[in-house]
Amino acid sequence: MTWVTGADGSAYGVTNLPYGVFVHGEREPRIGVRVGDFVLDLAGAEAAGLVLAAGALGRPTLNAFMALGRPQWTAVRQRLTELLTDPAHRAAVEPLLVPLGEVRLLLPFEVADYVDFYSSEHHAANVGQIFRPGQPPLLPNWRHLPIGYHGRAGTVVVSGTPVTRPCGQRPGPEGPTYGPSARLDIEAEVGFVVGVPSPLGSRVSVDDFADHVFGVVLVNDWSARDIQAWEYQPLGPFLGKSFATSVSAWVTPLDALADAFRPGPKQDPPVADYLRDVPHLGLDLRLQVEWNGERVSEPPFATMYWTPAQQLAHLTVNGASLRTGDLYASGTVSGPERGQVGSFLELTWGGAEPVKLDGGTRTFLEDGDTVTITATAPGPDGTTVALGEVTGTILPAR
Amino acid sequence: MTWVTGADGSAYGVTNLPYGVFVHGEREPRIGVRVGDFVLDLAGAEAAGLVLAAGALGRPTLNAFMALGRPQWTAVRQRLTELLTDPAHRAAVEPLLVPLGEVRLLLPFEVADYVDFYSSEHHAANVGQIFRPGQPPLLPNWRHLPIGYHGRAGTVVVSGTPVTRPCGQRPGPEGPTYGPSARLDIEAEVGFVVGVPSPLGSRVSVDDFADHVFGVVLVNDWSARDIQAWEYQPLGPFLGKSFATSVSAWVTPLDALADAFRPGPKQDPPVADYLRDVPHLGLDLRLQVEWNGERVSEPPFATMYWTPAQQLAHLTVNGASLRTGDLYASGTVSGPERGQVGSFLELTWGGAEPVKLDGGTRTFLEDGDTVTITATAPGPDGTTVALGEVTGTILPAR
Numbered sequence A, B: 001m002t003w004v005t006g007a008d009g010s011a012y013g014v015t016n017l018p019y020g021v022f023v024h025g026e027r028e029p030r031i032g033v034r035v036g037d038f039v040l041d042l043a044g045a046e047a048a049g050l051v052l053a054a055g056a057l058g059r060p061t062l063n064a065f066m067a068l069g070r071p072q073w074t075a076v077r078q079r080l081t082e083l084l085t086d087p088a089h090r091a092a093v094e095p096l097l098v099p100l101g102e103v104r105l106l107l108p109f110e111v112a113d114y115v116d117f118y119s120s121e122h123h124a125a126n127v128g129q130i131f132r133p134g135q136p137p138l139l140p141n142w143r144h145l146p147i148g149y150h151g152r153a154g155t156v157v158v159s160g161t162p163v164t165r166p167c168g169q170r171p172g173p174e175g176p177t178y179g180p181s182a183r184l185d186i187e188a189e190v191g192f193v194v195g196v197p198s199p200l201g202s203r204v205s206v207d208d209f210a211d212h213v214f215g216v217v218l219v220n221d222w223s224a225r226d227i228q229a230w231e232y233q234p235l236g237p238f239l240g241k242s243f244a245t246s247v248s249a250w251v252t253p254l255d256a257l258a259d260a261f262r263p264g265p266k267q268d269p270p271v272a273d274y275l276r277d278v279p280h281l282g283l284d285l286r287l288q289v290e291w292n293g294e295r296v297s298e299p300p301f302a303t304m305y306w307t308p309a310q311q312l313a314h315l316t317v318n319g320a321s322l323r324t325g326d327l328y329a330s331g332t333v334s335g336p337e338r339g340q341v342g343s344f345l346e347l348t349w350g351g352a353e354p355v356k357l358d359g360g361t362r363t364f365l366e367d368g369d370t371v372t373i374t375a376t377a378p379g380p381d382g383t384t385v386a387l388g389e390v391t392g393t394i395l396p397a398r
Helices: A042-047 A070-085 A087-096 A121-131 A206-212 A225-231 A254-260 A308-316 B042-047 B070-085 B087-096 B121-131 B206-212 B225-231 B254-260 B308-316
Strands: A019-024 A030-035 A038-041 A097-099 A103-106 A114-117 A148-151 A156-158 A167-170 A177-180 A188-194 A213-220 A245-247 A261-263 A281-283 A286-291 A294-297 A327-329 A355-357 A360-362 A370-378 A384-395 B019-024 B030-035 B038-041 B097-099 B103-106 B114-117 B148-151 B156-158 B167-170 B177-180 B188-194 B213-220 B245-247 B261-263 B281-283 B286-291 B294-297 B327-329 B355-357 B360-362 B370-378 B384-395
Touching: A019 A038, A030 A042, A038 A042, A038 A070, A038 A087, A042 A087, A070 A087, A070 A254, A087 A097, A148 A308, A148 B148, A167 A225, A188 A286, A188 A308, A206 A213, A206 A308, A213 A254, A213 A370, A213 A384, A245 A384, A254 A261, A254 A370, A254 A384, A281 A308, A294 A355, A308 A327, B019 B038, B030 B042, B038 B042, B038 B070, B038 B087, B042 B087, B070 B087, B070 B254, B087 B097, B148 B308, B167 B225, B188 B286, B188 B308, B206 B213, B206 B308, B213 B254, B213 B370, B213 B384, B245 B384, B254 B261, B254 B370, B254 B384, B281 B308, B294 B355, B308 B327
Parallel strands: A114 A327, A156 A245, B114 B327, B156 B245
Antiparallel strands: A019 A030, A019 A103, A030 A038, A038 A097, A114 A148, A167 A177, A188 A213, A188 A327, A213 A245, A261 A281, A286 A294, A286 A370, A355 A360, A370 A384, B019 B030, B019 B103, B030 B038, B038 B097, B114 B148, B167 B177, B188 B213, B188 B327, B213 B245, B261 B281, B286 B294, B286 B370, B355 B360, B370 B384
């Protein structure tokens, strides 16, 4: 129970408390935590001595705070819960609450490296059937390791940033042509943000996931399917992805998702030792994809084949170091049903089966289209925890 | 002609002047410029008012200086040339020279995004023949666009950093096995360092290459061929590359290479408009690869099919932004002859044709092996400009 007006019973109650970076009026960007429809100014709270975090809350990104590590993350969260629930603190804390409608939200952390995985079996199988009909839908390596690749960290943008339709080379019957992508798509994903780094030459065990990962964002990994199809052999996606990747403005701390961990799907064949996580836990996050305001899909994150702990162990098994601000995303989240897919490539089966929308039909994204991805997770005592939305609108190609 | 002892006639004369970051004694890391076998302390020079660069030379990385742009880069270079050639400045400048043997060189810039291209036709064709015998050596897209992908920026290390042999999943007749890479390789490359950023949604024209690119480093993109072979379908290389990428400690400014630009190979079919660079100029850099002190290859950078200006235009044609510190590498540099290849995969034809070394034979890298890549370029008036070496020694897997 919080004294903050309207927060109790909302999906942004005191069991949630996601972190972000906001601008209010003329003041410098600062860290805040969301409660109900307010943002608590944490720079102000730390300056007033209400919460202690080694000065890390007085910065314009979450990186310094994320680098402090789990004991500090937990201590700050406990203190914030105390401040927001004990009426004795109301007089001191309430002046630091800013209405959400008055702030502008910024990219909450400086992205170090961005890795994108490909960990939904349904998504990988759908893509395999669409692009390689008549062949086994999954490649031989897929069940042995979490396939992944590096994306462009410099074009990770915060939710709400417009996305300009990219130009590039598109395949054609008489060779490639240059122009705006005609198959612009989304990928609904969940991203994990690394707080605590690891040294070069060392490995992060599946058991150490929660020591390194600070929290979770929603991700829309915008994809130009025509550009991607022409360029991606043999070294993988490049310009078909690198024009923009949107992330939610709120980073949900892992602690807020403690009640959302669920056993993941059985893995067969058995995985290599370094990937064996006992217990084998995924997250019961329920995504919703809205296309111009109409809900077109509900991807279930609990169906992901590879867990975030396995992804992190794989990412570092070769000795690759982690840095504060590393972001790794799950890959497109797709469940077994058509209404559970995380891309329009799948929703329209390669564009062959248009969907009804806006009184017409759609295959891929048109200029002016808006896509919003939201998600909820089970919280303690039957409550619901919302993840911050990730939204973006398509601008015409330049 | 410089008054610096021993610098005239060396490949680090005043026509070179590469930038780096060094530690000397107990002092903080600082920017320096190499002349002969000395490093000129540029933080000290700027503090003394000998050179002006908006305070950017008093930093522990080159990023702030690289962000200033070409007019400032040229002005500082002209001033440094003046200081190092006019005997009138000797008394003020000489105390700021530190013997190279007394310094430790650090990673000279903070890497933003790292992109690796694949722009040597001979390399791509060799790899095609080794991995897809009997099929066309080049894929259909190869002559239409510079194939590239993103690598891991966080594991770019400075020359001299030991490289721990990575572990991972390797393909086997009865499925993958886990263990140290048994096919550890090099990739001799040339890297381009971006100084001036570009905004999201805009393109950088081939004509604007020199406005954005500050300089050149040598790159060894260490590669675990067995890990790479198993993981790379369908999204490209990941752990087979991400354990380490070494770069030279010296960044050679483009101005030092003004005499090294040469027309690149004729491109057929004609390239898309956004890739058409007139004149179409590559760089006459002559690389040397030494394996445990024996020269095993001399890759000629002038044979690269795609030029660095084309690579930059391609990288941004989809509107991807550039950041100061972005590094893009050429891909393995291989010429038409066996003695001109930039990888041991090619030198030993997939390991099938061992080379003689150290009184025995080698296919891939063994623990304790050292590889050093150097390069020279033609300078003005018949002089030679050396690029800083990139070297590394293999440590056993942990």
